[in-house]
Structures are given as structure tokens and as C-alpha cells.
Amino acid sequence: MKEKISAIEQEITAEAITNGEQLEQFRIKYLGSKGLIKALFADLKEVPNEQKREVGQLLNGLRTKAQEKFDSQKEALENQDQEEHKLDVTRPGDAIEIGARHPLSLVRSEIIEIFNRIGFSVSEGPEIEDDWHNFSALNFPPEHPARDMQDTFFIEKGEKEMALRTHTSSVQVRVMENSQPPIRTISPGRVYRNEAISARAHCFFHQVEGLYIDKDVSFADLKQTLLYFAKEMFGEKAHIRLRPSYFPFTEPSAEVDVSCTICNGKGCNVCKYTGWLEILGCGMVDPNVLEASNIDSKEYTGFAFGMGVERIAQLKYRVNDLRLYSENDVRFLKQFTGGI
Numbered sequence: 239m240k241e242k243i244s245a246i247e248q249e250i251t252a253e254a255i256t257n258g259e260q261l262e263q264f265r266i267k268y269l270g271s272k273g274l275i276k277a278l279f280a281d282l283k284e285v286p287n288e289q290k291r292e293v294g295q296l297l298n299g300l301r302t303k304a305q306e307k308f309d310s311q312k313e314a315l316e317n318q319d320q321e322e323h324k325l326d327v328t329r330p331g332d333a334i335e336i337g338a339r340h341p342l343s344l345v346r347s348e349i350i351e352i353f354n355r356i357g358f359s360v361s362e363g364p365e366i367e368d369d370w371h372n373f374s375a376l377n378f379p380p381e382h383p384a385r386d387m388q389d390t391f392f393i394e395k396g397e398k399e400m401a402l403r404t405h406t407s408s409v410q411v412r413v414m415e416n417s418q419p420p421i422r423t424i425s426p427g428r429v430y431r432n433e434a435i436s437a438r439a440h441c442f443f444h445q446v447e448g449l450y451i452d453k454d455v456s457f458a459d460l461k462q463t464l465l466y467f468a469k470e471m472f473g474e475k476a477h478i479r480l481r482p483s484y485f486p487f488t489e490p491s492a493e494v495d496v497s498c499t500i501c502n503g504k505g506c507n508v509c510k511y512t513g514w515l516e517i518l519g520c521g522m523v524d525p526n527v528l529e530a531s532n533i534d535s536k537e538y539t540g541f542a543f544g545m546g547v548e549r550i551a552q553l554k555y556r557v558n559d560l561r562l563y564s565e566n567d568v569r570f571l572k573q574f575t576g577g578i
């Protein structure tokens with residue numbers, strides 16, 4: 239028995255363990271429930287009584303030795319494992335793909351910056367709007383065609399009419415209702431119209447509304463403000479022209495063209511050989527509109543304007559199909575840089 243024990247002891251010392259598989263084999267062979275040491279303990283009952291104590295001690299020693307070897311080898315293997323997977327700080331990093339800003343966001347930010355520089359704040363209003371803010375307070379007569387289902391997406395008809403706003407002029411009304419002149423604000427936002435989607439029309443698009451109300455605001459102020467905008471947006475060479483027009487909420491009203499940014503006014507297929515491109519609508523705020531929002535039209539005058547962001551982006555980036563803005567084609571979107 240003693241010889242067996244010392245033979246196994248030598249065997250244990252000689253065992254080479256270099257991987258998890260060998261470690262497990264070692265455990266089964268020596269420490270397992272059907273292992274060698276367990277078997278020796280079973281044999282202990284055949285050992286003569288006077289030797290039992292000594293042999294028992296030897297067996298305990300053997301078991302401790304096997305257990306210690308198992309523990310130390312296990313730890314060594316775990317350390318080795320960690321060593322192998324250690325972070326290599328000298329490895330070049332994986333490139334992180336950075337997205338690009340949407341062209342409409344770039345243009346909107348630029349418009350905001352241009353007007354911020356001359357003291358316009360930014361205001362916003364809800365996209366789901368009531369009849370009062372979208373139409374009535376803006377002097378739309380009850381039978382005006384814009385109130386027709388064909389142009390407007392109604393959410394609720396009848397007593398309390400709610401619709402997706404058809405223009406950002408609704409925000410003008412909200413600002414006037416909630417503040418007193420002087421008011422100098424622009425309102426960027428999304429608007430909706432019940433139109434078939436094509437290259438030139440979409441059921442949603444973006445506008446920036448402008449409103450300036452104070453004592454003695456004149457049409458000359460409007461013209462000068464828009465000229466400043468056109469030059470900041472399209473370059474020092476840009477000119478503007480105003481054509482008489484009609485909007486229910488302004489009197490007089492005008493549509494504004496900017497000299498074609500592509501041919502510099504000489505005539506090309508973008509400006510249809512006119513040398514001019516329409517960019518916005520504007521006018522002096524109708525006294526009825528001021529009064530509807532409790533602003534004294536004898537004391538105050540003001541101008542307003544509204545421009546389409548897609549239209550400005552089209553001229554700036556020469557995008558000729560409105561659908562591209564909302565199709566999320568990465569090949570289109572990543573062409574526009576401007577920082578994040």
C-alpha cells in the first residue's frame with residue numbers, strides 16, 4: 239500500500255498539464271469519485287489495524303498534494319488565458335463611421351444663423367394645428383380653397399377642427415398671441431399638404447417663417463432684410479426682385495426672386511432662361527392679422543415672410559428631385575458636408 243502511494247505521488251509530480259483538457263483528465267484520474275485516490279481510500283479497510291493510522295495520513299497527504307497541483311495548474315492556465323487576450327494598445331483602432339448632416343438640416347441651420355446675426359430669435363409651434371392658428375387668425379376667408387380637404391390633411395373635422403399645419407405662418411399667430419412688440423422671430427418647421435408626391439411636390443416639406451413687428455416697420459425694411467438674406471445665403475453677387483402677389487395675411491404682398499445662382503442671371507435651364515428663381519413669399523402683416531392677436535394695428539406695423547427650405551437647398555446643392563430628401567439613400571445623404 240505504501241509503495242502504491244509513493245508511486246502515485248511520483249506520478250502526480252511528473253504529470254504535465256498545459257491545457258484545460260489535460261487539467262480535467264488529471265482531476266478525473268486522481269481526484270474524481272472513481273479516481274485512484276478514492277480507490278486507495280476504499281482499500282484502507284484491508285490495511286492491518288496497527289498500520290491504518292500511518293497509511294491514512296499518507297493517503298491524506300497524497301490527496302492534498304493532488305488537490306494543490308490541480309489548484310495551482312488551474313490558476314496558471316487562467317492567467318495564461320488572460321495574458322493571451324490582453325488588450326494590445328498599439329493596435330490601430332477600428333474606424334468609426336461618422337454620419338453626415340442632412341442637407342435640409344444644413345440649410346435650416348444656415349438660415350437660422352443668418353437671421354440670428356440681425357437679432358431674430360427662433361420660435362416653434364405644433365405640427366397639429368387648429369383652424370384658428372392655421373387659417374382664421376391669418377385672415378383666410380371661410381370659403382378659401384386652402385381650407386379644402388384637397389389641400390389640407392384634416393385630423394378632425396367639425397366642431398373642433400384639427401389639421402396638419404399647411405404652413406409655418408401659424409407660428410406667427412402663436413408668437414403674437416404670447417408676446418408684445420417688438421417681435422423679431424423666425425420659425426422653422428415641417429408643414430404638410432395633400433399633394434401627390436412627385437419630383438416637384440411632396441406631401442410634407444419644410445419652411446422658415448419670419449416675422450418682425452415694431453413701431454414704424456416699413457416695406458423698405460422688408461426689402462433690405464431680404465436682400466441681406468439673399469447675399470448671405472447665395473453670395474455677394476446675388477440680387478433680388480419683388481413681384482406683387484396675394485396672401486390673405488399680408489397687404490401688400492410680394493413674391494421674391496433671387497438672381498439665378500447657376501448662370502448668374504444670364505439664363506439657363508434651371509431658371510428656365512429667365513435669370514430669376516423664386517425663393518419666398520412676403521408682405522406687410524395685414525392689420526386684421528395684428529388685431530386678431532391683440533396687437534394694436536394703429537401703433538404697430540410689421541412684415542412677414544415664408545420660405546421653403548427644400549427650395550433653398552435645391553438652389554444651393556442643385557438637387558432637382560424633392561423625393562431624394564426623404565428616401566434615406568446614403569449615397570445621396572453623404573455628399574453634404576458641414577461638420578456634425
Ligand code: DAH
Pocket residue numbers: 404405406407447448485487488518519520521542543544545
Ligand atoms: N405661408 C405662405 C405659404 O405657405 C408663405 C408666406 C407668404 C408666408 C407670405 C408669409 C408671408 O409670412 O408673408 O406659401
